[in-house]
Amino acid sequence: MAPLPRFIPDDVRIGFMARRHLAMAFSGALVLLSLVLVFTVGLNFGIDFRGGSLIELRMPGPADLAAMRKVLSELDLGQVELQNFGDEREVLIRIERQEGNEEAQRAAVEKVKQALVQAFGEGVEFRRAEYVGPKVSRELFWDGVFAVGLALALVLVYIWFRFEWHFGAGAIIALFHDVITTLGVFVVTGYEFNLSTVAAILTIVGYSLNDTVIIYDRIRENMRRYKTMPLDELIDRSISETLARTTMTSFTTLLALVVLYVVGPSVISGFTFAMIWGVIVGTYSSIYIAAPILIHLGLRREAVAAPAAATGS
Amino acid sequence: MRYLAPWRVALVFGVVLLGLIASLPNLFDRKTLERLPDWVPKRQIVLGLDLQGGSHLLLEVDVDALVRERLENLVADIRSVLRPARIGYRGLGVRGDSVTFTLTDPAQRELALGKIREIDPPLQTVGFTGIQREFDVEIDEKGRAVIRLSDAGYQKLVDSAVTQSLEVVRRRIDELGTREPTIQRQGEARILVQVPGERDPGRIKRLLGRTARLTFHLVDLSVSPEEALAGRLPPDAMVLPAANPERGGPRYWVVKRKVELSGEHLVDAQVTFQNGQPVVSFRFDSTGARIFADITRNHVGELFAIVLDDRVISAPRIREPILGGSGIIEGGFTVETANELAILLRAGALPAPLHVVEERSVGPELGADSVRAGKIASVLALVLVALFMLGYYGLFGFFADLALLANLVLIVGALSLLEATLTLPGIAGIVLTIGMAVDSNVIIFERIREELRRGMPPLSAIDTGFREALRAVIDANLTTLIAGLVLFQFGTGPVKGFAVTLSIGILTTLFTAVTFTRILVWSWYTRTRPATVPL
Numbered sequence: 001m002a003p004l005p006r007f008i009p010d011d012v013r014i015g016f017m018a019r020r021h022l023a024m025a026f027s028g029a030l031v032l033l034s035l036v037l038v039f040t041v042g043l044n045f046g047i048d049f050r051g052g053s054l055i056e057l058r059m060p061g062p063a064d065l066a067a068m069r070k071v072l073s074e075l076d077l078g079q080v081e082l083q084n085f086g087d088e089r090e091v092l093i094r095i096e097r098q099e100g101n102e103e104a105q106r107a108a109v110e111k112v113k114q115a116l117v118q119a120f121g122e123g124v125e126f127r128r129a130e131y132v133g134p135k136v137s138r139e140l141f142w143d144g145v146f147a148v149g150l151a152l153a154l155v156l157v158y159i160w161f162r163f164e165w166h167f168g169a170g171a172i173i174a175l176f177h178d179v180i181t182t183l184g185v186f187v188v189t190g191y192e193f194n195l196s197t198v199a200a201i202l203t204i205v206g207y208s209l210n211d212t213v214i215i216y217d218r219i220r221e222n223m224r225r226y227k228t229m230p231l232d233e234l235i236d237r238s239i240s241e242t243l244a245r246t247t248m249t250s251f252t253t254l255l256a257l258v259v260l261y262v263v264g265p266s267v268i269s270g271f272t273f274a275m276i277w278g279v280i281v282g283t284y285s286s287i288y289i290a291a292p293i294l295i296h297l298g299l300r301r302e303a304v305a306a307p308a309a310a311t312g313s
Numbered sequence: 314m315r316y317l318a319p320w321r322v323a324l325v326f327g328v329v330l331l332g333l334i335a336s337l338p339n340l341f342d343r344k345t346l347e348r349l350p351d352w353v354p355k356r357q358i359v360l361g362l363d364l365q366g367g368s369h370l371l372l373e374v375d376v377d378a379l380v381r382e383r384l385e386n387l388v389a390d391i392r393s394v395l396r397p398a399r400i401g402y403r404g405l406g407v408r409g410d411s412v413t414f415t416l417t418d419p420a421q422r423e424l425a426l427g428k429i430r431e432i433d434p435p436l437q438t439v440g441f442t443g444i445q446r447e448f449d450v451e452i453d454e455k456g457r458a459v460i461r462l463s464d465a466g467y468q469k470l471v472d473s474a475v476t477q478s479l480e481v482v483r484r485r486i487d488e489l490g491t492r493e494p495t496i497q498r499q500g501e502a503r504i505l506v507q508v509p510g511e512r513d514p515g516r517i518k519r520l521l522g523r524t525a526r527l528t529f530h531l532v533d534l535s536v537s538p539e540e541a542l543a544g545r546l547p548p549d550a551m552v553l554p555a556a557n558p559e560r561g562g563p564r565y566w567v568v569k570r571k572v573e574l575s576g577e578h579l580v581d582a583q584v585t586f587q588n589g590q591p592v593v594s595f596r597f598d599s600t601g602a603r604i605f606a607d608i609t610r611n612h613v614g615e616l617f618a619i620v621l622d623d624r625v626i627s628a629p630r631i632r633e634p635i636l637g638g639s640g641i642i643e644g645g646f647t648v649e650t651a652n653e654l655a656i657l658l659r660a661g662a663l664p665a666p667l668h669v670v671e672e673r674s675v676g677p678e679l680g681a682d683s684v685r686a687g688k689i690a691s692v693l694a695l696v697l698v699a700l701f702m703l704g705y706y707g708l709f710g711f712f713a714d715l716a717l718l719a720n721l722v723l724i725v726g727a728l729s730l731l732e733a734t735l736t737l738p739g740i741a742g743i744v745l746t747i748g749m750a751v752d753s754n755v756i757i758f759e760r761i762r763e764e765l766r767r768g769m770p771p772l773s774a775i776d777t778g779f780r781e782a783l784r785a786v787i788d789a790n791l792t793t794l795i796a797g798l799v800l801f802q803f804g805t806g807p808v809k810g811f812a813v814t815l816s817i818g819i820l821t822t823l824f825t826a827v828t829f830t831r832i833l834v835w836s837w838y839t840r841t842r843p844a845t846v847p848l
Contacts, residue, residue, distance in 0.1 A: 006705075056679070102669045106518065127679035129514070133670040136371065147803035154795050162788070196738055199800055199808045203745070203815065206796030210789040214756070217785055245759045249752040252701060256694040256748030260741060264690035265683040267363070268741050275745065 008244040016239050017232035020292035027289055031177055034184025041187050046094075046194030047130060049144070051137040053095040053109050054130040056267075057116070060123030062088045071119045077108050086266030090127075097134060105131055128267075144198040148179065151205050159213070166299040167216050171209060174290035178208045178281050185277050191270050200274035207253075208282025211246050212290040218242050219291065223301055231299065235291050250283045317835050325828045329719045332726030339729060358728045361736035363807050364684050366677030367509035368517060372482070372667040374502040379474050379665040380462060384412050387432075387448070387460065394428045402458075416456030426452060429460070436465055471502055474664040479504055482667070484660035485520050504667070514674045524622050524666050525657035527576030529608075530568040532616035532628050538565035556624035560645040566625045568618045574604050582658035584651045585641070591651040592643040595658060602638025610634035619644075621654070673806070687740035694744045695721070702751055706758055707847050712833040713754035716825045720750050723821040724814065733817075736810030746818030752789060753826030757782040762848045771846045775838065779831055786826055794819045 047054050065082050068091065072080045079096040093112060098104040109129060116124050132140070152175060159168040179201055186193050218238040226234060239246075254276065261272040338346055338357050346355045362369050384407045391412065395402055401417030402425075416425055435444040447466030452458040462470065475498055482504055486494045495507040508517060533550040541552045542565065550567050558564040578601025585594045597605055608617070609631050618628040619642050626644040646654065699717060702710035724743060728735060761778030769777065794816060801812035 102518075102522075106515070125676070125678065127676045129672070129674045131669065131672040133668075135373075136671045143803055147799055150803075151796050151799040154799065155792060158792065158795060195804075195808050196811075199738060199804065199811050202796045202800045203793070206793035207749070209792035210752070213788040213792060214785050217788060241763070242759075245752075245755050248705070248755045248759075249749070252698050252751050252755075253745070253748035255697050255701065256744050259694040259697060260690045260744045263686060263693060264741070264744070265686040265737055267679075267683060268737055271738060271741060275741075 006244070008247060012243065013236065013240050014243070015236055016287060017236050017292055017295070020232075020288065020295075023288035024292065027177055027181075027285070030184065031180050034180045034187070037187040038180075038183050043183065043186055043193040044190050046192040047132045047137065048194040049137050049141045050096075051132050051134045052097045053105055054128070055093045055095075055109060055112060055126060056085065056128035057091055057093070058125040058127055059089045059091065059120060063091045065091065067119070068116065071115050072112060075108075075111050075115055077111065080112070086269075090266065102131075102133070140195060144195070147198065148201055148205070151202050152176075152179075155205060155209055159209075162213070163216055163220065164299070166294050166297045167220075169297055170290045170293040171212050171216070173293055174212055174285040175205055175208060177285050177289050178204055178278060181281055182274060182277055186274070189273070191273055194270065196268060196271040197274050200271045200278060203275060204278030204282060207279060208285060210249070211283055211286035214242055214245065215239055215286055215291055219294070227301070231295055232292075235294065239287055239291055246283060246286065250279055253279050317832065321828075322832050322836075325832055328824070329722060329829065332719075332723040335726035335729050336722055339725065354729075356729050356732050358725070359732055359734045360680075360684070361734045361739070361807060361810055362507060362509060362673070362680075363675050363737045364680045364687075364735065364740075365509055366675050366680035367507065368511045368514040368674040369672065369806065370506045370508075370514060370517060370521070370669055371499065371671035372504045372506060372521060373670045374471070374475055374478055374504070374664075375666040375668055376471055376474075376502050379470060380410065380467070381407065382665070383462070383470055384410075387412050390432045391429060391460075394432055395425065398424065398428050400425050400428065410461060412458075412460040414458050416452070416458065419454060419456030422452045422454070422456060425458070426450060436469060475502055475504065477664045478667060481661050481663050482506060482521060485656060486517070488656040488660060489517070489520070503670070510677065511674070514672060518669060518672075520653060520656065521667055522669070523657060524663045525576070525660070526622055526662040527579070527658060528572045528620045529574040530571065530618045530620055531573060531608075531612060532618050533567045533569055534616070536567055538563055538567055541565075541567045553618075553620060553623055553625050556621065556626045557645055566618055566628060568620070568625070568628075573608050573617075574601060576658060576662055578604070579658055582655040584648065584655050587641065587643065590643065591646045591648045592641045593646070593651050593655050593658065594639065594641045596639040599638070602636075605638055605640070606634060606636045609636075621657075626654075683737050683740075687737065687744075691740065691744050691747070694747050698747055698751060702754075708837070709754075709758050709834070709848055712830055712837070713751050713758075715833060716754060716830045717747065717750055719829050720818075720821050720825045721747070723824065724818055727817050727821065728814070731813075733813050734810055735814070736807040738807045739810030739814040742811045742814030742818060745815065746822065749793070750818065750822040750825070753786045753822055754830055756785050756789065757826065757830065758848055760785075761846065765846055765848065771843065772838065774846065775834060779834075783827065787823070790819045790823050 063084065065084065069080075069082055072082070072093070077095055077098065081094040083092050084090070085092040095108055095112065098108045109131070113126060152172065155175065156168055156172050159171045182201060182204060186197065191197075215238060218241055219235055222229070222234050222238050222241075226237075229237070257272055257276045257279065261269060261276060264272060335354055335356070338353075338355050343357070346353070346357075349355075388405060388407060391405060391414070400421050402414045403417060405414035406412070416422060429448075429450050430446075433446050433448050433450070435446055445465045446463060447469065449461045449463045450458070451460075479496065479498055483496050486496060486506065486508065489508075491508050491511055493509060495505065497505050499505045506517065506521070508514075511517060533547060535547060536545055536550075538552060541550070546552065546567070549570050551570050553566050553568055555562065555564055555566060574597075578597045580596050580598045580601075582593055582595040584591055586592065613631050613633060615631055616628045617631050619626045626642055629643075642654070644654075695717070699714040702713045702717075704710065706713065721743075724746065727733075757778055760782040761774050764774035764777045764781075765771070797812050797816035797819060801809060801816060804812050
């Protein structure tokens with residue numbers, strides 16, 4: 001059978017580096033904006049990190065959030081948030097932590113359930129209930145920060161063993177870019193930030209590095225092959241040569257993720273959303289951050305000259 | 314790759330076949346499997362609570378209450394050794410995390426220290442550091458004493474309380490008759506309880522939320538509860554609330570402080586009926602029966618309060634001596650509350666209160682919906698990715714698709730052999746692997762194309778492609794594997810499930826890309842000897 005026409009023509013040579021200043025300014029602005037948003041507006045932390053109770057329920061018909069909000073606001077339970085979830089019948093309710101012991105939390109959840117059944121009939125189906133205490137939510141938060149930090153550190157160590165320090169620094173800057181902009185996107189979209197988001201971020205760290213490593217590997221190979229080529233031209237060539245692979249992989253991964261996002265269980269849509277963003281931004285940053293930053297970090301040919309014989313191209 | 318040894322081919326296909334056999338049990342339900350002969354593999358993937366529905370409760374032993382109670386007991390002990398030794402003191406009591414008092418005569422310091430040592434025997438001898446005791450005792454030259462739990466004492470106190478709580482929790486949960494609950498210690502003072510299929514965690518929480526300390530006290534009728542609450546309380550008495558005042562009867566009871574008999578002597582408790590009302594009948598062990606007989610013989614006509622967790626369930630009048638060592642508790646129970654009390658009494662008391670610090674319950678409907686949606690997503694993702702590879706790479710895409718199938722078989726087989734728990738994020742991990750697994754083949758195929766375009770003959774191009782791409786394939790997968798392992802270390806429950814499938818998926822991807830695809834390409838080449846490679 002005849003293969004389809006190719007995404008990326010074989011002899012493509014795209015001048016990525018010519019536009020690198022524009023891309024880096026854009027990325028810098030994006031990172032800055034994300035940081036500002038995270039520290040001013042703040043992330044929409046789920047109960048994993050904030051504590052409190054959560055109820056997921058399915059109404060008999062399309063959920064009337066306004067009416068439900070009105071019923072629940074009369075209960076005097078402090079902050080109660082409602083949001084559509086999955087299809088139009090499904091609603092997620094978050095109740096802030098109540099004063100007092102766990103008995104008070106249980107009572108609050110019961111009150112919400114009774115009020116809803118009273119107002120909307122017996123057809124209300126309670127599908128999920130969660131409660132996270134203040135101590136546990138604090139622990140989960142710091143565990144998450146620690147895990148992301150540890151993953152970044154391990155990955156840095158790996159790159160450092162594998163390449164020269166310029167590459168390690170470049171990869172880490174690209175990873176920070178990916179992680180910070182993911183946080184920014186979570187602020188903008190208002191998606192709940194919870195444990196599975198942290199899982200997604202860790203996966204992004206691993207995944208985004210794939211592309212970076214493949215491109216770096218090619219840059220190093222080409223530095224040994226084309227001894228006189230200027231660095232920006234050489235990076236362009238390396239990215240172009242690996243572009244088919246980079247786009248293909250991102251495409252198949254995105255294909256699987258979009259399927260999961262559209263038809264998959266709504267409970268993990270936040271996770272899938274984070275992953276989709278991560279794959280896109282990870283691919284972008286490998287090309288436009290990780291690679292050009294090598295020029296700015298002052299990468300010299302001598303740095304990679306030594307083990308040239310080892311690869312024997 | 315000029316020559317591929319048949320034993321290597323056999324080995325690779327053998328591994329895939331093994332994966333297939335290991336995944337087969339998942340197609341059958343447990344009952345069917347158990348009827349099959351022993352040699353049939355029976356290990357299945359276990360569905361996580363988020364997929365089969367159930368309750369996850371993280372409980373914490375109230376260490377503060379535990380320490381406070383230990384210190385209060387210490388106060389009583391100190392009083393009982395200092396008084397007979399005629400050592401004067403004032404201000405004995407618990408202050409924060411220590412017991413303090415002041416000696417009237419600081420000269421008695423050594424004597425007091427000795428006496429306190431009597432009630433604080435060594436825990437264990439540790440090397441040259443000497444004797445470790447439960448308490449650190451300090452008395453300064455002015456006679457001011459401060460007694461704290463030592464580190465070892467604190468550790469022992471918490472350890473034994475958690476161990477004991479685990480046992481009690483296990484007995485209580487077992488009484489519910491739920492299937493395959495998980496009950497394990499987590500961290501220093503926490504207990505994780507996972508009950509699959511339980512849709513009402515309220516029932517579990519009601520059972521675990523009570524200390525269930527049962528005590529028997531004589532009722533003090535010399536003052537009314539109202540007078541006692543107003544402050545005219547006899548020194549040997551205390552005021553306790555009634556457990557269910559809504560039945561009528563007094564809201565408060567004045568009872569003697571002295572515990573005449575406690576629940577540790579119970580050997581059985583059952584729900585029985587008396588005049589159509591559910592009651593809890595209980596039986597004491599021989600020691601308990603003897604004490605019970607003595608009390609009832611000496612106090613005929615008095616009221617005897619049955620107290621659970623400092624609330625008076627009932628206070629029946631002793632009509633005659635009870636010598637058989639058994640009795641009943643009537644407290645206006647429903648069948649359900651009587652049954653719960655019986656369970657609590659049978660399972661024994663917790664050494665300290667347990668608090669729910671985290672709870673996650675998923676209804677079976679949501680779990681089933683998630684499984685359904687997860688299946689659809691997996692199959693659809695597989696089909697789309699496979700079609701895309703086929704369309705883009707043609708014959709080689711077909712090879713990649715076969716490798717992808719083998720990969721999935723291996724993932725399911727590995728999960729089954731490990732009896733790993735498949736969670737919802739775990740399904741996401743599998744779908745993600747479907748998307749990422751073809752990456753290795755893409756790297757290889759692109760490399761082969763490059764070599765072909767450089768003018769290499771087909772065989773060398775294929776050979777070089779596989780060899781040169783290997784480094785990139787390992788690189789690409791290793792970084793994600795690092796993230797997966799960190800996640801496994803840090804994650805709990807569902808997130809851990811994701812780490813498991815992601816990591817297993819990466820390992821199987823490495824295997825299939827390096828061996829399986831290679832064998833497919835090789836056997837195709839040797840059979841057809843094509844002049845050009847359709848890439």
